Amino acid sequence: MAVAPYRMYLHSISVYLLLIVFFAGLSTRAQYTDVINSNRPGKAVSAYAVGKNVIQAEAGLFYEMQDHNLINTESDIFGSDIALRYGLFFEKLEIHWEGIFQQQQIDFLNIDLQETYTNFYRNRLGLKFLLFDPYKNPERNKPNLYSWRANNVFQFKNLIPAISVYAGANFNLGDNPFYPDDPIVSPRAMIATQSKLTPRMVLISNIAYDRIGTDFPEWSYLVSLSRALRNPKWSVFIENQGISSDRYSDILLRGGVAHLFSENFQADLLLGGSFKNTPSRLFISSGVSYRLDFHNxxxxxxxxxxxxxxxxxxxxxxxxxxxxxxxxxxxxxxxxxxxxxxxxxxxxx
Known part of the structure:
Protein backbone atom coordinates (compact mmCIF):
# COMPACT_ATOMS: atom_id res chain seq x y z
CA MET A 1 0.00 0.00 0.00
CA ALA A 2 1.34 3.43 -0.93
CA VAL A 3 2.35 5.87 1.78
CA ALA A 4 -0.36 8.44 2.50
CA PRO A 5 0.22 11.85 0.81
CA TYR A 6 0.66 13.70 4.11
CA ARG A 7 3.38 11.24 5.16
CA MET A 8 5.20 11.73 1.83
CA TYR A 9 4.99 15.50 2.34
CA LEU A 10 6.42 15.27 5.89
CA HIS A 11 9.17 12.96 4.59
CA SER A 12 10.23 15.49 1.93
CA ILE A 13 10.20 18.42 4.36
CA SER A 14 12.21 16.50 6.98
CA VAL A 15 14.90 15.41 4.51
CA TYR A 16 15.16 18.95 3.12
CA LEU A 17 15.57 20.53 6.56
CA LEU A 18 18.08 17.88 7.59
CA LEU A 19 20.24 18.66 4.55
CA ILE A 20 20.11 22.39 5.36
CA VAL A 21 21.35 21.73 8.89
CA PHE A 22 24.09 19.42 7.58
CA PHE A 23 25.54 21.87 5.06
CA ALA A 24 25.24 24.78 7.51
CA GLY A 25 27.33 22.81 9.95
CA LEU A 26 30.04 22.11 7.38
CA SER A 27 30.31 25.59 5.92
CA THR A 28 29.93 27.98 8.85
CA ARG A 29 33.00 29.35 10.59
CA ALA A 30 32.63 30.19 14.25
CA GLN A 31 34.05 29.81 17.73
CA TYR A 32 33.15 26.77 19.82
CA THR A 33 32.15 27.28 23.47
CA ASP A 34 31.22 24.65 26.05
CA VAL A 35 29.21 26.26 28.82
CA ILE A 36 26.47 23.90 29.95
CA ASN A 37 28.02 20.69 28.52
CA SER A 38 24.72 19.23 27.32
CA ASN A 39 24.41 15.97 25.40
CA ARG A 40 21.42 17.38 23.54
CA PRO A 41 20.24 17.68 20.87
CA GLY A 42 22.02 14.52 19.71
CA LYS A 43 22.28 11.13 21.35
CA ALA A 44 26.08 10.99 21.69
CA VAL A 45 27.37 11.17 25.26
CA SER A 46 30.17 13.61 26.09
CA ALA A 47 33.35 12.24 27.65
CA TYR A 48 33.26 14.97 30.30
CA ALA A 49 31.15 15.01 33.45
CA VAL A 50 28.99 18.00 34.37
CA GLY A 51 31.19 18.84 37.38
CA LYS A 52 31.02 18.17 41.08
CA ASN A 53 27.74 19.28 42.71
CA VAL A 54 26.20 20.28 39.38
CA ILE A 55 22.63 19.10 38.79
CA GLN A 56 21.59 19.08 35.14
CA ALA A 57 18.33 18.20 33.39
CA GLU A 58 17.99 17.61 29.64
CA ALA A 59 14.45 17.06 28.37
CA GLY A 60 12.48 17.17 25.15
CA LEU A 61 9.39 16.14 23.18
CA PHE A 62 9.53 14.15 19.96
CA TYR A 63 7.41 12.80 17.13
CA GLU A 64 8.38 9.92 14.83
CA MET A 65 6.89 8.25 11.75
CA GLN A 66 7.67 4.62 10.98
CA ASP A 67 6.67 2.62 7.91
CA HIS A 68 7.56 -1.08 7.75
CA ASN A 69 7.41 -2.37 4.16
CA LEU A 70 7.90 -6.03 5.06
CA ILE A 71 4.95 -6.39 7.44
CA ASN A 72 3.02 -3.46 5.90
CA THR A 73 2.53 -1.29 9.00
CA GLU A 74 2.52 2.44 9.68
CA SER A 75 3.29 3.93 13.10
CA ASP A 76 2.99 7.31 14.74
CA ILE A 77 5.07 7.75 17.88
CA PHE A 78 4.82 10.56 20.40
CA GLY A 79 6.94 10.79 23.49
CA SER A 80 9.24 12.57 25.89
CA ASP A 81 12.89 11.95 26.64
CA ILE A 82 14.66 13.14 29.77
CA ALA A 83 18.13 12.82 31.26
CA LEU A 84 19.20 13.76 34.78
CA ARG A 85 22.93 14.20 35.44
CA TYR A 86 24.77 14.88 38.68
CA GLY A 87 28.47 15.40 39.40
CA LEU A 88 29.11 12.86 42.13
CA PHE A 89 31.91 13.12 44.75
CA PHE A 90 34.56 14.55 42.41
CA GLU A 91 35.03 16.19 39.02
CA LYS A 92 35.52 13.07 36.93
CA LEU A 93 32.47 11.10 38.09
CA GLU A 94 28.87 11.53 36.98
CA ILE A 95 25.69 9.61 37.73
CA HIS A 96 23.31 9.63 34.80
CA TRP A 97 19.67 8.56 34.40
CA GLU A 98 18.02 8.44 30.96
CA GLY A 99 14.36 7.84 30.26
CA ILE A 100 12.22 7.74 27.12
CA PHE A 101 8.47 7.37 27.64
CA GLN A 102 6.48 6.99 24.45
CA GLN A 103 3.19 5.99 22.90
CA GLN A 104 3.27 4.11 19.60
CA GLN A 105 0.12 3.73 17.50
CA ILE A 106 0.56 0.94 14.93
CA ASP A 107 -1.75 0.42 11.93
CA PHE A 108 -1.60 -3.11 10.46
CA LEU A 109 -2.70 -2.33 6.93
CA ASN A 110 -3.17 -5.92 5.74
CA ILE A 111 -5.75 -6.82 8.39
CA ASP A 112 -7.22 -3.41 9.22
CA LEU A 113 -6.07 -3.53 12.85
CA GLN A 114 -4.74 -0.81 15.13
CA GLU A 115 -2.76 -1.30 18.34
CA THR A 116 -1.30 1.16 20.84
CA TYR A 117 1.82 0.52 22.93
CA THR A 118 2.68 2.80 25.88
CA ASN A 119 5.64 2.38 28.20
CA PHE A 120 9.29 3.27 28.77
CA TYR A 121 11.31 2.68 25.62
CA ARG A 122 14.40 3.52 27.67
CA ASN A 123 14.91 3.42 31.43
CA ARG A 124 18.63 3.45 32.16
CA LEU A 125 20.87 4.37 35.10
CA GLY A 126 24.67 4.47 35.06
CA LEU A 127 27.96 5.99 36.15
CA LYS A 128 30.46 7.72 33.85
CA PHE A 129 34.10 8.22 34.82
CA LEU A 130 36.72 10.29 32.98
CA LEU A 131 39.86 8.17 32.56
CA PHE A 132 42.03 10.52 30.54
CA ASP A 133 41.94 14.24 29.78
CA PRO A 134 44.62 15.56 27.38
CA TYR A 135 43.92 19.14 28.51
CA LYS A 136 45.08 18.41 32.05
CA ASN A 137 48.64 18.97 30.79
CA PRO A 138 49.35 22.70 31.36
CA GLU A 139 51.90 22.73 28.54
CA ARG A 140 49.20 21.68 26.07
CA ASN A 141 46.95 24.56 27.13
CA LYS A 142 49.48 27.34 26.58
CA PRO A 143 48.48 29.56 23.65
CA ASN A 144 50.94 30.44 20.92
CA LEU A 145 51.47 34.16 21.46
CA TYR A 146 53.06 34.58 18.05
CA SER A 147 50.59 32.82 15.77
CA TRP A 148 46.82 33.23 15.57
CA ARG A 149 46.71 30.42 13.02
CA ALA A 150 48.42 27.94 15.35
CA ASN A 151 45.69 28.54 17.95
CA ASN A 152 42.71 28.33 15.58
CA VAL A 153 43.33 25.64 12.95
CA PHE A 154 43.30 21.87 13.14
CA GLN A 155 46.45 20.20 14.45
CA PHE A 156 47.07 16.46 14.62
CA LYS A 157 47.56 16.64 18.40
CA ASN A 158 43.91 17.74 18.63
CA LEU A 159 42.87 14.23 17.63
CA ILE A 160 44.04 12.95 21.02
CA PRO A 161 40.70 12.53 22.80
CA ALA A 162 39.46 12.67 26.34
CA ILE A 163 38.31 9.16 27.26
CA SER A 164 35.64 8.07 29.72
CA VAL A 165 34.03 4.75 30.60
CA TYR A 166 30.39 4.10 31.45
CA ALA A 167 28.78 1.24 33.33
CA GLY A 168 25.08 0.99 33.99
CA ALA A 169 21.91 -1.01 33.57
CA ASN A 170 18.55 -0.99 31.80
CA PHE A 171 15.46 -1.47 33.94
CA ASN A 172 12.47 -3.17 32.33
CA LEU A 173 9.55 -2.61 34.69
CA GLY A 174 6.11 -4.14 34.33
CA ASP A 175 4.65 -5.59 31.14
CA ASN A 176 6.69 -3.63 28.62
CA PRO A 177 5.49 -4.19 25.01
CA PHE A 178 8.75 -2.82 23.59
CA TYR A 179 10.91 -5.44 25.38
CA PRO A 180 8.54 -8.32 26.18
CA ASP A 181 11.23 -10.98 26.73
CA ASP A 182 13.89 -8.94 28.50
CA PRO A 183 14.75 -9.44 32.19
CA ILE A 184 14.08 -6.73 34.75
CA VAL A 185 17.75 -5.65 34.78
CA SER A 186 20.28 -5.90 31.95
CA PRO A 187 23.80 -4.37 32.04
CA ARG A 188 25.23 -1.79 29.66
CA ALA A 189 28.86 -0.71 29.06
CA MET A 190 30.24 2.12 26.94
CA ILE A 191 33.40 4.00 26.01
CA ALA A 192 33.04 7.70 25.15
CA THR A 193 35.72 9.89 23.55
CA GLN A 194 35.81 13.63 22.87
CA SER A 195 38.30 15.61 20.78
CA LYS A 196 38.41 19.39 20.42
CA LEU A 197 39.53 19.53 16.79
CA THR A 198 39.64 23.34 16.70
CA PRO A 199 38.28 26.05 19.02
CA ARG A 200 35.16 25.83 16.84
CA MET A 201 34.66 22.11 16.39
CA VAL A 202 34.24 19.08 18.66
CA LEU A 203 34.15 15.39 17.72
CA ILE A 204 32.45 12.87 20.04
CA SER A 205 32.28 9.10 19.62
CA ASN A 206 30.59 6.34 21.63
CA ILE A 207 30.87 2.56 21.41
CA ALA A 208 28.35 0.66 23.55
CA TYR A 209 27.39 -2.92 24.33
CA ASP A 210 23.83 -2.92 25.60
CA ARG A 211 21.32 -5.36 27.14
CA ILE A 212 24.14 -7.73 28.00
CA GLY A 213 23.02 -11.25 28.87
CA THR A 214 19.59 -10.97 27.21
CA ASP A 215 18.36 -12.86 24.14
CA PHE A 216 18.95 -9.71 22.08
CA PRO A 217 22.23 -8.02 23.08
CA GLU A 218 23.01 -4.88 21.10
CA TRP A 219 26.16 -3.23 19.77
CA SER A 220 26.04 0.41 18.73
CA TYR A 221 28.29 3.28 17.77
CA LEU A 222 27.74 7.05 17.63
CA VAL A 223 29.87 9.69 15.90
CA SER A 224 28.88 13.33 16.38
CA LEU A 225 30.52 16.46 14.96
CA SER A 226 29.52 19.85 16.44
CA ARG A 227 30.57 23.39 15.72
CA ALA A 228 29.46 26.86 16.75
CA LEU A 229 28.23 29.55 14.43
CA ARG A 230 29.67 33.03 14.06
CA ASN A 231 27.43 34.02 16.93
CA PRO A 232 28.77 31.62 19.59
CA LYS A 233 25.34 31.30 21.17
CA TRP A 234 24.30 29.17 18.18
CA SER A 235 25.73 25.78 17.25
CA VAL A 236 24.92 22.98 14.80
CA PHE A 237 25.77 19.32 14.67
CA ILE A 238 25.62 16.23 12.44
CA GLU A 239 25.51 12.72 13.92
CA ASN A 240 25.63 9.14 12.66
CA GLN A 241 24.49 6.12 14.68
CA GLY A 242 24.79 2.45 13.88
CA ILE A 243 22.84 -0.28 15.71
CA SER A 244 23.38 -4.03 15.40
CA SER A 245 21.11 -6.57 17.12
CA ASP A 246 18.97 -9.57 16.25
CA ARG A 247 15.99 -7.51 17.42
CA TYR A 248 16.75 -4.34 15.46
CA SER A 249 19.59 -3.08 13.27
CA ASP A 250 19.83 0.25 11.50
CA ILE A 251 21.95 3.25 10.53
CA LEU A 252 20.56 6.64 11.55
CA LEU A 253 21.46 10.20 10.59
CA ARG A 254 20.63 13.20 12.74
CA GLY A 255 21.23 16.91 12.46
CA GLY A 256 20.28 19.77 14.72
CA VAL A 257 20.78 23.25 16.05
CA ALA A 258 21.09 24.58 19.61
CA HIS A 259 20.84 28.06 21.08
CA LEU A 260 22.46 29.10 24.34
CA PHE A 261 20.23 31.56 26.21
CA SER A 262 22.54 31.75 29.22
CA GLU A 263 25.44 29.84 30.74
CA ASN A 264 22.92 27.47 32.34
CA PHE A 265 20.12 27.22 29.76
CA GLN A 266 20.04 25.84 26.22
CA ALA A 267 17.24 25.06 23.74
CA ASP A 268 17.52 22.80 20.70
CA LEU A 269 15.90 21.29 17.61
CA LEU A 270 16.72 17.95 15.95
CA LEU A 271 15.74 16.20 12.72
CA GLY A 272 16.70 12.70 11.66
CA GLY A 273 15.94 9.55 9.73
CA SER A 274 17.03 6.04 8.82
CA PHE A 275 18.50 4.44 5.68
CA LYS A 276 16.25 1.37 5.54
CA ASN A 277 12.55 0.57 5.12
CA THR A 278 12.12 -2.19 7.71
CA PRO A 279 11.14 0.17 9.19
CA SER A 280 11.83 3.56 7.65
CA ARG A 281 12.08 6.21 10.35
CA LEU A 282 11.68 10.00 10.30
CA PHE A 283 11.72 11.97 13.54
CA ILE A 284 11.79 15.47 14.93
CA SER A 285 12.58 16.54 18.48
CA SER A 286 12.84 19.76 20.44
CA GLY A 287 13.97 20.30 24.00
CA VAL A 288 15.91 22.23 26.61
CA SER A 289 18.86 21.72 28.93
CA TYR A 290 19.16 23.46 32.30
CA ARG A 291 21.61 23.16 35.17
CA LEU A 292 21.75 24.16 38.81
CA ASP A 293 25.39 25.03 39.36
CA PHE A 294 26.54 24.44 42.94
CA HIS A 295 30.08 23.76 41.83
CA ASN A 296 32.89 25.24 43.95
Whole structure:
Protein backbone atom coordinates (compact mmCIF):
# COMPACT_ATOMS: atom_id res chain seq x y z
CA MET A 1 0.00 0.00 0.00
CA ALA A 2 1.34 3.43 -0.93
CA VAL A 3 2.35 5.87 1.78
CA ALA A 4 -0.36 8.44 2.50
CA PRO A 5 0.22 11.85 0.81
CA TYR A 6 0.66 13.70 4.11
CA ARG A 7 3.38 11.24 5.16
CA MET A 8 5.20 11.73 1.83
CA TYR A 9 4.99 15.50 2.34
CA LEU A 10 6.42 15.27 5.89
CA HIS A 11 9.17 12.96 4.59
CA SER A 12 10.23 15.49 1.93
CA ILE A 13 10.20 18.42 4.36
CA SER A 14 12.21 16.50 6.98
CA VAL A 15 14.90 15.41 4.51
CA TYR A 16 15.16 18.95 3.12
CA LEU A 17 15.57 20.53 6.56
CA LEU A 18 18.08 17.88 7.59
CA LEU A 19 20.24 18.66 4.55
CA ILE A 20 20.11 22.39 5.36
CA VAL A 21 21.35 21.73 8.89
CA PHE A 22 24.09 19.42 7.58
CA PHE A 23 25.54 21.87 5.06
CA ALA A 24 25.24 24.78 7.51
CA GLY A 25 27.33 22.81 9.95
CA LEU A 26 30.04 22.11 7.38
CA SER A 27 30.31 25.59 5.92
CA THR A 28 29.93 27.98 8.85
CA ARG A 29 33.00 29.35 10.59
CA ALA A 30 32.63 30.19 14.25
CA GLN A 31 34.05 29.81 17.73
CA TYR A 32 33.15 26.77 19.82
CA THR A 33 32.15 27.28 23.47
CA ASP A 34 31.22 24.65 26.05
CA VAL A 35 29.21 26.26 28.82
CA ILE A 36 26.47 23.90 29.95
CA ASN A 37 28.02 20.69 28.52
CA SER A 38 24.72 19.23 27.32
CA ASN A 39 24.41 15.97 25.40
CA ARG A 40 21.42 17.38 23.54
CA PRO A 41 20.24 17.68 20.87
CA GLY A 42 22.02 14.52 19.71
CA LYS A 43 22.28 11.13 21.35
CA ALA A 44 26.08 10.99 21.69
CA VAL A 45 27.37 11.17 25.26
CA SER A 46 30.17 13.61 26.09
CA ALA A 47 33.35 12.24 27.65
CA TYR A 48 33.26 14.97 30.30
CA ALA A 49 31.15 15.01 33.45
CA VAL A 50 28.99 18.00 34.37
CA GLY A 51 31.19 18.84 37.38
CA LYS A 52 31.02 18.17 41.08
CA ASN A 53 27.74 19.28 42.71
CA VAL A 54 26.20 20.28 39.38
CA ILE A 55 22.63 19.10 38.79
CA GLN A 56 21.59 19.08 35.14
CA ALA A 57 18.33 18.20 33.39
CA GLU A 58 17.99 17.61 29.64
CA ALA A 59 14.45 17.06 28.37
CA GLY A 60 12.48 17.17 25.15
CA LEU A 61 9.39 16.14 23.18
CA PHE A 62 9.53 14.15 19.96
CA TYR A 63 7.41 12.80 17.13
CA GLU A 64 8.38 9.92 14.83
CA MET A 65 6.89 8.25 11.75
CA GLN A 66 7.67 4.62 10.98
CA ASP A 67 6.67 2.62 7.91
CA HIS A 68 7.56 -1.08 7.75
CA ASN A 69 7.41 -2.37 4.16
CA LEU A 70 7.90 -6.03 5.06
CA ILE A 71 4.95 -6.39 7.44
CA ASN A 72 3.02 -3.46 5.90
CA THR A 73 2.53 -1.29 9.00
CA GLU A 74 2.52 2.44 9.68
CA SER A 75 3.29 3.93 13.10
CA ASP A 76 2.99 7.31 14.74
CA ILE A 77 5.07 7.75 17.88
CA PHE A 78 4.82 10.56 20.40
CA GLY A 79 6.94 10.79 23.49
CA SER A 80 9.24 12.57 25.89
CA ASP A 81 12.89 11.95 26.64
CA ILE A 82 14.66 13.14 29.77
CA ALA A 83 18.13 12.82 31.26
CA LEU A 84 19.20 13.76 34.78
CA ARG A 85 22.93 14.20 35.44
CA TYR A 86 24.77 14.88 38.68
CA GLY A 87 28.47 15.40 39.40
CA LEU A 88 29.11 12.86 42.13
CA PHE A 89 31.91 13.12 44.75
CA PHE A 90 34.56 14.55 42.41
CA GLU A 91 35.03 16.19 39.02
CA LYS A 92 35.52 13.07 36.93
CA LEU A 93 32.47 11.10 38.09
CA GLU A 94 28.87 11.53 36.98
CA ILE A 95 25.69 9.61 37.73
CA HIS A 96 23.31 9.63 34.80
CA TRP A 97 19.67 8.56 34.40
CA GLU A 98 18.02 8.44 30.96
CA GLY A 99 14.36 7.84 30.26
CA ILE A 100 12.22 7.74 27.12
CA PHE A 101 8.47 7.37 27.64
CA GLN A 102 6.48 6.99 24.45
CA GLN A 103 3.19 5.99 22.90
CA GLN A 104 3.27 4.11 19.60
CA GLN A 105 0.12 3.73 17.50
CA ILE A 106 0.56 0.94 14.93
CA ASP A 107 -1.75 0.42 11.93
CA PHE A 108 -1.60 -3.11 10.46
CA LEU A 109 -2.70 -2.33 6.93
CA ASN A 110 -3.17 -5.92 5.74
CA ILE A 111 -5.75 -6.82 8.39
CA ASP A 112 -7.22 -3.41 9.22
CA LEU A 113 -6.07 -3.53 12.85
CA GLN A 114 -4.74 -0.81 15.13
CA GLU A 115 -2.76 -1.30 18.34
CA THR A 116 -1.30 1.16 20.84
CA TYR A 117 1.82 0.52 22.93
CA THR A 118 2.68 2.80 25.88
CA ASN A 119 5.64 2.38 28.20
CA PHE A 120 9.29 3.27 28.77
CA TYR A 121 11.31 2.68 25.62
CA ARG A 122 14.40 3.52 27.67
CA ASN A 123 14.91 3.42 31.43
CA ARG A 124 18.63 3.45 32.16
CA LEU A 125 20.87 4.37 35.10
CA GLY A 126 24.67 4.47 35.06
CA LEU A 127 27.96 5.99 36.15
CA LYS A 128 30.46 7.72 33.85
CA PHE A 129 34.10 8.22 34.82
CA LEU A 130 36.72 10.29 32.98
CA LEU A 131 39.86 8.17 32.56
CA PHE A 132 42.03 10.52 30.54
CA ASP A 133 41.94 14.24 29.78
CA PRO A 134 44.62 15.56 27.38
CA TYR A 135 43.92 19.14 28.51
CA LYS A 136 45.08 18.41 32.05
CA ASN A 137 48.64 18.97 30.79
CA PRO A 138 49.35 22.70 31.36
CA GLU A 139 51.90 22.73 28.54
CA ARG A 140 49.20 21.68 26.07
CA ASN A 141 46.95 24.56 27.13
CA LYS A 142 49.48 27.34 26.58
CA PRO A 143 48.48 29.56 23.65
CA ASN A 144 50.94 30.44 20.92
CA LEU A 145 51.47 34.16 21.46
CA TYR A 146 53.06 34.58 18.05
CA SER A 147 50.59 32.82 15.77
CA TRP A 148 46.82 33.23 15.57
CA ARG A 149 46.71 30.42 13.02
CA ALA A 150 48.42 27.94 15.35
CA ASN A 151 45.69 28.54 17.95
CA ASN A 152 42.71 28.33 15.58
CA VAL A 153 43.33 25.64 12.95
CA PHE A 154 43.30 21.87 13.14
CA GLN A 155 46.45 20.20 14.45
CA PHE A 156 47.07 16.46 14.62
CA LYS A 157 47.56 16.64 18.40
CA ASN A 158 43.91 17.74 18.63
CA LEU A 159 42.87 14.23 17.63
CA ILE A 160 44.04 12.95 21.02
CA PRO A 161 40.70 12.53 22.80
CA ALA A 162 39.46 12.67 26.34
CA ILE A 163 38.31 9.16 27.26
CA SER A 164 35.64 8.07 29.72
CA VAL A 165 34.03 4.75 30.60
CA TYR A 166 30.39 4.10 31.45
CA ALA A 167 28.78 1.24 33.33
CA GLY A 168 25.08 0.99 33.99
CA ALA A 169 21.91 -1.01 33.57
CA ASN A 170 18.55 -0.99 31.80
CA PHE A 171 15.46 -1.47 33.94
CA ASN A 172 12.47 -3.17 32.33
CA LEU A 173 9.55 -2.61 34.69
CA GLY A 174 6.11 -4.14 34.33
CA ASP A 175 4.65 -5.59 31.14
CA ASN A 176 6.69 -3.63 28.62
CA PRO A 177 5.49 -4.19 25.01
CA PHE A 178 8.75 -2.82 23.59
CA TYR A 179 10.91 -5.44 25.38
CA PRO A 180 8.54 -8.32 26.18
CA ASP A 181 11.23 -10.98 26.73
CA ASP A 182 13.89 -8.94 28.50
CA PRO A 183 14.75 -9.44 32.19
CA ILE A 184 14.08 -6.73 34.75
CA VAL A 185 17.75 -5.65 34.78
CA SER A 186 20.28 -5.90 31.95
CA PRO A 187 23.80 -4.37 32.04
CA ARG A 188 25.23 -1.79 29.66
CA ALA A 189 28.86 -0.71 29.06
CA MET A 190 30.24 2.12 26.94
CA ILE A 191 33.40 4.00 26.01
CA ALA A 192 33.04 7.70 25.15
CA THR A 193 35.72 9.89 23.55
CA GLN A 194 35.81 13.63 22.87
CA SER A 195 38.30 15.61 20.78
CA LYS A 196 38.41 19.39 20.42
CA LEU A 197 39.53 19.53 16.79
CA THR A 198 39.64 23.34 16.70
CA PRO A 199 38.28 26.05 19.02
CA ARG A 200 35.16 25.83 16.84
CA MET A 201 34.66 22.11 16.39
CA VAL A 202 34.24 19.08 18.66
CA LEU A 203 34.15 15.39 17.72
CA ILE A 204 32.45 12.87 20.04
CA SER A 205 32.28 9.10 19.62
CA ASN A 206 30.59 6.34 21.63
CA ILE A 207 30.87 2.56 21.41
CA ALA A 208 28.35 0.66 23.55
CA TYR A 209 27.39 -2.92 24.33
CA ASP A 210 23.83 -2.92 25.60
CA ARG A 211 21.32 -5.36 27.14
CA ILE A 212 24.14 -7.73 28.00
CA GLY A 213 23.02 -11.25 28.87
CA THR A 214 19.59 -10.97 27.21
CA ASP A 215 18.36 -12.86 24.14
CA PHE A 216 18.95 -9.71 22.08
CA PRO A 217 22.23 -8.02 23.08
CA GLU A 218 23.01 -4.88 21.10
CA TRP A 219 26.16 -3.23 19.77
CA SER A 220 26.04 0.41 18.73
CA TYR A 221 28.29 3.28 17.77
CA LEU A 222 27.74 7.05 17.63
CA VAL A 223 29.87 9.69 15.90
CA SER A 224 28.88 13.33 16.38
CA LEU A 225 30.52 16.46 14.96
CA SER A 226 29.52 19.85 16.44
CA ARG A 227 30.57 23.39 15.72
CA ALA A 228 29.46 26.86 16.75
CA LEU A 229 28.23 29.55 14.43
CA ARG A 230 29.67 33.03 14.06
CA ASN A 231 27.43 34.02 16.93
CA PRO A 232 28.77 31.62 19.59
CA LYS A 233 25.34 31.30 21.17
CA TRP A 234 24.30 29.17 18.18
CA SER A 235 25.73 25.78 17.25
CA VAL A 236 24.92 22.98 14.80
CA PHE A 237 25.77 19.32 14.67
CA ILE A 238 25.62 16.23 12.44
CA GLU A 239 25.51 12.72 13.92
CA ASN A 240 25.63 9.14 12.66
CA GLN A 241 24.49 6.12 14.68
CA GLY A 242 24.79 2.45 13.88
CA ILE A 243 22.84 -0.28 15.71
CA SER A 244 23.38 -4.03 15.40
CA SER A 245 21.11 -6.57 17.12
CA ASP A 246 18.97 -9.57 16.25
CA ARG A 247 15.99 -7.51 17.42
CA TYR A 248 16.75 -4.34 15.46
CA SER A 249 19.59 -3.08 13.27
CA ASP A 250 19.83 0.25 11.50
CA ILE A 251 21.95 3.25 10.53
CA LEU A 252 20.56 6.64 11.55
CA LEU A 253 21.46 10.20 10.59
CA ARG A 254 20.63 13.20 12.74
CA GLY A 255 21.23 16.91 12.46
CA GLY A 256 20.28 19.77 14.72
CA VAL A 257 20.78 23.25 16.05
CA ALA A 258 21.09 24.58 19.61
CA HIS A 259 20.84 28.06 21.08
CA LEU A 260 22.46 29.10 24.34
CA PHE A 261 20.23 31.56 26.21
CA SER A 262 22.54 31.75 29.22
CA GLU A 263 25.44 29.84 30.74
CA ASN A 264 22.92 27.47 32.34
CA PHE A 265 20.12 27.22 29.76
CA GLN A 266 20.04 25.84 26.22
CA ALA A 267 17.24 25.06 23.74
CA ASP A 268 17.52 22.80 20.70
CA LEU A 269 15.90 21.29 17.61
CA LEU A 270 16.72 17.95 15.95
CA LEU A 271 15.74 16.20 12.72
CA GLY A 272 16.70 12.70 11.66
CA GLY A 273 15.94 9.55 9.73
CA SER A 274 17.03 6.04 8.82
CA PHE A 275 18.50 4.44 5.68
CA LYS A 276 16.25 1.37 5.54
CA ASN A 277 12.55 0.57 5.12
CA THR A 278 12.12 -2.19 7.71
CA PRO A 279 11.14 0.17 9.19
CA SER A 280 11.83 3.56 7.65
CA ARG A 281 12.08 6.21 10.35
CA LEU A 282 11.68 10.00 10.30
CA PHE A 283 11.72 11.97 13.54
CA ILE A 284 11.79 15.47 14.93
CA SER A 285 12.58 16.54 18.48
CA SER A 286 12.84 19.76 20.44
CA GLY A 287 13.97 20.30 24.00
CA VAL A 288 15.91 22.23 26.61
CA SER A 289 18.86 21.72 28.93
CA TYR A 290 19.16 23.46 32.30
CA ARG A 291 21.61 23.16 35.17
CA LEU A 292 21.75 24.16 38.81
CA ASP A 293 25.39 25.03 39.36
CA PHE A 294 26.54 24.44 42.94
CA HIS A 295 30.08 23.76 41.83
CA ASN A 296 32.89 25.24 43.95
CA UNK A 297 36.25 25.71 42.31
CA UNK A 298 39.30 24.73 44.34
CA UNK A 299 41.31 27.82 45.34
CA UNK A 300 44.48 28.45 43.35
CA UNK A 301 47.50 29.01 45.64
CA UNK A 302 49.41 32.27 45.21
CA UNK A 303 52.63 30.34 44.63
CA UNK A 304 51.01 28.60 41.63
CA UNK A 305 49.91 31.76 39.88
CA UNK A 306 53.12 32.20 37.92
CA UNK A 307 52.89 28.59 36.75
CA UNK A 308 49.46 29.14 35.23
CA UNK A 309 50.47 32.43 33.61
CA UNK A 310 49.73 35.46 35.76
CA UNK A 311 51.54 37.81 33.38
CA UNK A 312 49.71 36.32 30.42
CA UNK A 313 46.45 36.92 32.26
CA UNK A 314 47.18 40.61 32.63
CA UNK A 315 48.46 41.17 29.12
CA UNK A 316 46.74 38.52 26.99
CA UNK A 317 43.44 37.82 28.78
CA UNK A 318 42.70 34.64 30.76
CA UNK A 319 44.99 31.63 30.27
CA UNK A 320 43.75 28.81 28.04
CA UNK A 321 41.78 26.25 29.97
CA UNK A 322 40.82 28.66 32.80
CA UNK A 323 37.15 29.41 33.31
CA UNK A 324 35.79 32.90 33.97
CA UNK A 325 34.95 31.87 37.53
CA UNK A 326 38.53 30.68 38.13
CA UNK A 327 39.92 33.90 36.65
CA UNK A 328 37.68 36.04 38.88
CA UNK A 329 38.68 34.12 42.01
CA UNK A 330 42.36 34.28 41.08
CA UNK A 331 42.30 38.06 40.64
CA UNK A 332 40.40 38.46 43.91
CA UNK A 333 43.02 36.36 45.71
CA UNK A 334 45.81 38.43 44.17
CA UNK A 335 44.22 41.64 45.43
CA UNK A 336 43.89 40.19 48.95
CA UNK A 337 47.52 39.06 48.88
CA UNK A 338 48.73 42.52 47.80
CA UNK A 339 46.56 44.19 50.47
CA UNK A 340 47.86 41.83 53.18
CA UNK A 341 51.44 42.44 52.09
CA UNK A 342 50.87 46.20 52.29
CA UNK A 343 49.30 45.93 55.77
CA UNK A 344 52.19 43.77 56.99
CA UNK A 345 54.62 46.40 55.70
CA UNK A 346 52.72 49.20 57.47
CA UNK A 347 52.74 47.28 60.76
CA UNK A 348 56.43 46.43 60.44
CA UNK A 349 57.41 50.01 59.78
Missing amino acids: DDPIPIEDQDRIGRNSMKNQGKPAGMSKKELKKLRKKERKARKKKKNDWDIGS
